[in-house]
Every structure is written in structure tokens, then in C-alpha cells.
Amino acid sequence: MPSIEVQQLEKSFSSDAQALFAGLSFTLDSDECLCLLGPSGCGKTTLLRLLMGLEQPSSGTIHVDPALDAKMSYVFQEPRLVPWRTCLENVLLPLELTAKNNPAARDRAVELLQKIGLSDRLEHFPDQLSGGMQMRVALARALITQPKIILLDEPFAALDERTRFHMQDLLLELKARLQLQYIFVTHSISEAVYISDRILLLDNTGAARDIRSLPFRARNQSLKLTPAFNDVVKAYSSLFSEMEDSMKQSNAAQSKQ
Amino acid sequence: MIATIRLWIADKLPAWIFLAGLLSIWQLIVVQGWVASYLLPSPLQIFDTTLEMWSDIFAATLSTAQSILWGLGLSLIIGVTSALIFFSIPIARRAILPFCIFFQTVPIIAIAPLLVIWFGYGQPTVNASAFIVSLFPILASTLTGLQETDPQLKELFRLYKPSRWQLVFKLQIPSAIPYIITGIKISAGLAVVGAIVGEFIAGGGLGSLIDAARTQQRVDLVFSGVFMSSALALSLVYTINLVTGLLFRHRPYLRKQ
Numbered sequence: 001m002p003s004i005e006v007q008q009l010e011k012s013f014s015s016d017a018q019a020l021f022a023g024l025s026f027t028l029d030s031d032e033c034l035c036l037l038g039p040s041g042c043g044k045t046t047l048l049r050l051l052m053g054l055e056q057p058s059s060g061t062i063h064v065d066p067a068l069d070a071k072m073s074y075v076f077q078e079p080r081l082v083p084w085r086t087c088l089e090n091v092l093l094p095l096e097l098t099a100k101n102n103p104a105a106r107d108r109a110v111e112l113l114q115k116i117g118l119s120d121r122l123e124h125f126p127d128q129l130s131g132g133m134q135m136r137v138a139l140a141r142a143l144i145t146q147p148k149i150i151l152l153d154e155p156f157a158a159l160d161e162r163t164r165f166h167m168q169d170l171l172l173e174l175k176a177r178l179q180l181q182y183i184f185v186t187h188s189i190s191e192a193v194y195i196s197d198r199i200l201l202l203d204n205t206g207a208a209r210d211i212r213s214l215p216f217r218a219r220n221q222s223l224k225l226t227p228a229f230n231d232v233v234k235a236y237s238s239l240f241s242e243m244e245d246s247m248k249q250s251n252a253a254q255s256k257q
Numbered sequence: 258m259i260a261t262i263r264l265w266i267a268d269k270l271p272a273w274i275f276l277a278g279l280l281s282i283w284q285l286i287v288v289q290g291w292v293a294s295y296l297l298p299s300p301l302q303i304f305d306t307t308l309e310m311w312s313d314i315f316a317a318t319l320s321t322a323q324s325i326l327w328g329l330g331l332s333l334i335i336g337v338t339s340a341l342i343f344f345s346i347p348i349a350r351r352a353i354l355p356f357c358i359f360f361q362t363v364p365i366i367a368i369a370p371l372l373v374i375w376f377g378y379g380q381p382t383v384n385a386s387a388f389i390v391s392l393f394p395i396l397a398s399t400l401t402g403l404q405e406t407d408p409q410l411k412e413l414f415r416l417y418k419p420s421r422w423q424l425v426f427k428l429q430i431p432s433a434i435p436y437i438i439t440g441i442k443i444s445a446g447l448a449v450v451g452a453i454v455g456e457f458i459a460g461g462g463l464g465s466l467i468d469a470a471r472t473q474q475r476v477d478l479v480f481s482g483v484f485m486s487s488a489l490a491l492s493l494v495y496t497i498n499l500v501t502g503l504l505f506r507h508r509p510y511l512r513k514q
Binding site for chain 2: 054096125127
């Protein structure tokens, strides 16, 4: 049974604007991790928000496996930490709101913060942390509910490169250890190739090209240095620019009419 | 430590020097007989009068302080509660708030005689007068604080399907706290005015001390009363800073203005 099934999806924000996604359909299998890749303004964030139920589609359906529905977690593009709560309290917020906060949960939160390298910052407030640290706290907050699927909106864009690699590997580890699935929005082709099983390449109308079965299974950071990896990234880069070119042409044709 | 003292001196010294200069010139003008002392008593004379009449002045100050605290305390409780009601029930806000604003424009000096009719001479009228003038700023700023809750944080909370009360107590009230503190500070100054005006008409406290001194041509005593009321207002603001600072000493964000 697929985790998520999207059919004939369209979304428009005003009646005269062109609808996004042009009837996008895809299914996400229960062991897949997906990357949404595309230029700014193509609707990556909107698609993610639709999947989370933060927006409603104008037409089409999104079906989430009911067993997973309550097990979804979301990481926003910005950290969105509650400014008057400490790191630890921010991580525990989801459990407080769902009345699952207990001493064991606290230990788990501490452990999570340790894992993302913030064990000495438990009692710090968000404004005492760098942007990258805040983002990591936001990731811990999304993980504390022990989700099955986690939706991430460019979560690592503000991180320095070393931390970004560390976080990518953390996601891969969670995927392997807990069968965590994720849908990941990114601008970076190499990041997309590295952490996902499948890429949904969106052009700026939100029409998608589905790239399944990426060739790499066993991953670690040294993979990024191999020629094979770079060839794949290059291939997608050219596919990407191809899409952009055809898009520009169709835009030009439209403006001529 | 020494650096802090030096900073403090650099910050405050100019004001003290200016004050000393001002008082010296004042003293000089009166001692030289350029202005009659029954119109403008000298600073030293005012000081002597204050010492001489200290027990009366102190009792009056205490009584005024009591009324201010009554009025301000009641404003805090009723102001915050009604702001919460107005916030949760928009129809109540639309029905009642315009009249609150209208009521706010009626000068307290015009209402005071009415208060005497209702509450009689003495402290109850003074309390009511302090309450009426200090209510609106607290109500208005609390309401603003509740309404200005960060929509991004609201969306974050929504992910976890919080109850109405969780939203109020964990998000909206904390968001409003810096606004409430600002409201209390504005109201504190007004409560002093309200109490003194109430005392002019209903008797008691510094208001009637000043009024009685005026009828007896005791300008020096009028000045003592005036200085005591401004000392009262200043110590009130100082106390508010101290209390909010202590209350939120572990939550620096909440006392940030």
C-alpha cells in the first residue's frame, strides 16, 4: 500500500492566476524517500504544505495512508522556534500539546539534542543560538513525535557545509534504523541525489518530471567524491536546464500571443 | 565593577548636575527676593516644610498609594480578562469595544463628581477614579498583544491540533506579556493622575493635602505634595520594572519591550 497517493492535483491561489501542478499525480511507496527539486517559485513549498494539510488543493485528491496520517511531521523553511522557550522546551512542545510529555520523553529530547550536537545548549533560548543551531532544534522538534513520515522544506539551506553533511547522514541513518520516510525540498541537485530514492523535478508551472530509482543505495559522504555520483548530478543538471529552457520558450510563446 | 560604575556615572551625572544647577538658581532667585516667596518658595523651604509636616505628608502619600494600587490592580485583572474575552468572542469586541473607546474620551475630572454621588466621599471614589483611567491602556495593549501573535507560530501550533486553551495559555498569553507590561507602565502613570483627581473631589490623600494647602496659601506645602506624587509615580514604575524583571528572570524574551 502506498504511503501517499496524489491524483490530478491542482492548486491556484487566485482565480485569474495559472494553476500550479497541472494535474500532478504520483504515489509514494512505503519505503521511498522523495526529493522535490525545482526553481524558486515552482511550488515545492506549496506541494509540501498540501501534503501536510496546511493548504487545501483547488482540485484533485491527496490520500495519506490512515496509519501514517497522525505520524507525519513537518519542518518549516525557517526554524520557527518559540522565542520564550528554551531549546529543550521547544523540542518538547509537540508532546506537551498532544499530552504525551513525561520524564521518558524528556530523556528522549535530551538524547535527540545530543545527536544533533546541541547537548550543551538545552537551557539556551533561540536568540542565543545561531541560525543553523535553531534549524537543528527545529529538526529535533519534528523528530520527537517519532514520526513515520517527515516533510522537510529546505531545512539545511542555512547550515554550514559540515553540519549540512552531518544532518544529511542523520536523515539517512534514521531512514535505515527506523524506516523513517521523508519528503525533502531542496535547491541542491547533489543533495537531492545523495539523500533520496526518487526525485520529483518541478518546472515553474509545477509540472513534474518523475525520476525513479536513483542508482545509489549504500551512501556515505565519500560517495559525493566518486565520478559516478558526479555523472548522475551532471545528468540531472542538464535535465534541469533543459526543462528551464523549454519553460522559457513556452513563456516567450505565451507572451507573443 | 569599576567600569560599570564609570558607565553609570557617565550616564546619570549630567542629569544630577543639571538638577543641582536648577535648584541653586531657584534658591538664588527666591533668596534675592526677585520672586516673592509666597508665590514660589525656595527649595530649602520646601524641604523644611516636608520634614516638619512629614507625618501628615507620609500618611497622605500612603493613602494615595493605596488607592493607586487598588485601581491599578483592578485594572490589571479586569483589563486582561476583558481583553481575553474580546479576543475570543469577536462579536463581543465589535459590540462593546467602540463604547470603551468612547468612555475613554470622557475626561476623568468630568466623571469624578458622579463617582462621589455613587461611592460617597473618601477612598472608594478615589479607587474607582484610579481604576477608570488606568483600565483602557491595559485592555488595549493586551488585546493588541493577543492579536499580534506571530501567524507562523500559530501555524506551527496548528500542526499539533492544540485545544483552544492550549493555544491561549501556551501561545497567545505569552505572546501578549510584553504588551501587557507596557500597558501596566502606561496605566501606572495614569492611575496616579486618577487618584489625585479623585482626591481633589472626594477628599483624602495627597490630592486633598494639596487642595487644602492651596486654600491656606501654603505654596510650600503644595510643592511638597506635588513632589511626593511624582515620587510616587516614579517608584511605582521602578517597582513594576523590578517585579516583572523578577517574575520573568528566566524568560528574558517576555520582558523585552
